[in-house]
Amino acid sequence: MxxxxxxxxxxxxxxxxxxxxxxxxxxxxxxxxPSLAASKKPQRALQSDNAADAVTYGRRDELMNWATEVAERRGLDAVQLQQALAQARLQPAVQRLIAPPPAGSAxxxxxxxxxxxxxxxxxxxxxxxxxxxxxxxxxxxxxxxxxxxxxxxxxxxxxxxxQMGNFRVIDALTTLGFDFPANARRDRSAFFRDELEALFVLAQHQGIDPLSLKGSYAGAIGMPQFMPSSILRYAVDGDADGRIDxxxxxxxxxxxxxxxxxxxxxxxGMTTHYGVAVPVEVVDRAVLLAPDILPSFSAAQFAERGAVLDAAGLGHVGPLALVELQNGEAAPSYVAGTQNFYAITRYNxxxxxxxxxxxxxxxxxxxxxxxxxxxxxx
Incomplete structure (x- = not known):
């Protein structure tokens, strides 16, 4: 736990x-x-919870140097970090799962x-x-x-x-931090290295083995699927029993x-969204859609651009976002998102x-x- x-x-x-x-x-x-550019060839994993083609990283120079830097920065034991990382496994399944859908997918x-x-x-x-x-x-x-x-x-x-995930978190984060798929639209390896660092800090705080935690293919943990850094920042003790599980x-x-x-x-007390009929004019619609999900326009500005809010939305105080949801070949759906809709998107x-x-x-x-x-x- x-x-x-x-x-x-x-x-x-x-x-x-x-x-x-x-x-x-x-x-x-x-x-x-993908293959590993390492100073030492990875050893075939003796066991794997997820895939037969998983390989251990071993003492790959890049990981060992990174572990030394993290240990110095965080006051951790460099030897322990290196030993844990040497046992981490490259997971091709993680690389496949993190990849975006093929171009053109509706x-x-x-x-x-x-x-x-x-x-x-x-x-x-x-x-x-x-x-x-x-x-x-x-x-x-x-x-x-x-x-x-x-x-x-x-x-x-x-x-x-x-469905809390069955990947070892250290495997998922090491794979994405040091072997992020080359065919991805953007390289997010820095983010996952930061989360791997947070995992080691979390493990030290709890006095647990960083190899023991399991989660999603992206390294999210537990019932709410918090990333390690989010656990450190936002997790709280709901029943005041002195621990967080x-x-x-x-x-x-x-x-x-x-x-x-x-x-x-x-x-x-604020709702998450209102019904809205989008502007007929393409230019007006484009203006309202430009900020994407970030609330940026008042109800009056929606009206000026030809967007018709429902009765409740007309009285909204604060910024709104015109949110478009595609429906494949059918017409898109639209809502007017409030600050609270935007807050939920900070979760995902x-x-x-x-x-x-x-x-x-x-x-x-x-x-x-x-x-x-x-x-x-x-």
């Missing part, structure tokens, strides 16, 4: 979404509960949504809400982040702990997700992800409220 010491440190759109989600209730409730919001807003995940979310109602209410009260958003993130990330303690997971969003600008920089989180959370909430009503009337 992942432990470390304490650190200091309703709009009309919403009601409409909940109403739509109620249509799922009956069906849901009926469900059963994005499809409807297909993406269907992966997450579906009966099995909704039913699991309702059960998670039932088991953790108090922790969700406490986190919402403390940070202003709605329970539905917290539940949506955990559901999209790991299906409520069912992001694998097995939902109270810590819930509190940490809420704290993360609060730190990235979540505004208490994708408007598709953010809207899936929101809609999954609302669907779970709808079933949860329906079940509560049924219980209360019996």
């Amino acid at each position: 992942l432990y470390f010491p304490l650190r200091s440190g309703a709009s009309g759109t919403r009601r409409h979404a909940i109403t739509l989600a109620l249509a799922l209730v009956a069906a849901i409730l009926a469900l059963p509960a 994005k499809n919001w409807a297909a993406y949504r269907a992966r997450f807003v579906e009966p099995v995940r909704i039913k699991a979310g309702v059960e998670f809400w039932r088991q953790n109602e108090a922790a969700l209410a406490q986190a919402q009260e403390r940070t202003g982040v709605p329970a539905s958003v917290i539940v949506g993130i955990i559901g999209v990330e790991t299906l409520y702990a069912r 992001l694998h097995g303690n939902p109270a810590d997971v819930i509190a940490s997700v809420a704290h993360y969003l609060a730190e990235f600008g979540w505004q208490r 920089w994708s408007s598709y992800y953010a809207l899936a989180v929101i809609e999954l959370g609302l669907a779970v909430e709808a079933v949860w409220l329906k079940a509560q009503g049924s219980t209360g009337s019996s």
Whole structure:
């Protein structure tokens, strides 16, 4: 388990979404509960959790020198870092998984949504809400982040702990830090080296073996899929038991997700998005789409450019973003995203992800409220 010491440190759109989600209730409730340029040739791994073609890095000069630099910078034991890195494995599966889709692949919001807003995940979310109602209410009260958003993130990330990843984190981060795919659109190896450094710091704080942690192909850890640096910065002790466990303690997971969003600008009481009809004029539409998901225009500026917000959106105070979601060969979908929509994209920089989180959370909430009503009337 992942432990470390304490650190200091309703709009009309919403009601409409909940109403739509109620249509799922009956069906849901009926469900059963590359080669290495190294000074020494890597040795074939004796064992691998993920792929037969994984190879150990051995004492590759680049890694050993990097370990020495990190140890000096962070006050760590250089020998221990070098020994751990020598046992890390190059994972071709990680290189394949991190690669972007082939050029020309069409994005499809409807297909993406269907992966997450579906009966099995909704039913699991309702059960998670039932088991953790108090922790969700406490986190919402403390940070202003709605329970539905917290539940949506955990559901999209790991299906409520069912899919937390089976790659050794050190393998994933070393592979992406030192052998990032050459055919990628941009080199992100520096980011993953920073996360590998954070992994060693985290391991020291917890007194654990850095080889023991497992996670996603990108090195994300636990139920909320935090990267190592995010654990160090944003994870909190939700139940005040003196430790933080992001694998097995939902109270810590819930509190940490809420704290993360609060730190990235979540505004208490603000909705995430509004319905919008896009401008007819291509130029006006292009202007509003230029900042992408960053809220940059007032409701008045939307109107000036010919974008028609829904009734709730017309009264919004603060900047908005015109968010476009492609639907393959069909017409795109659009929403007007608020600061809170943008905050969710800081968890995963994708408007598709953010809207899936929101809609999954609302669907779970709808079933949860329906079940509560049924219980209360019996």
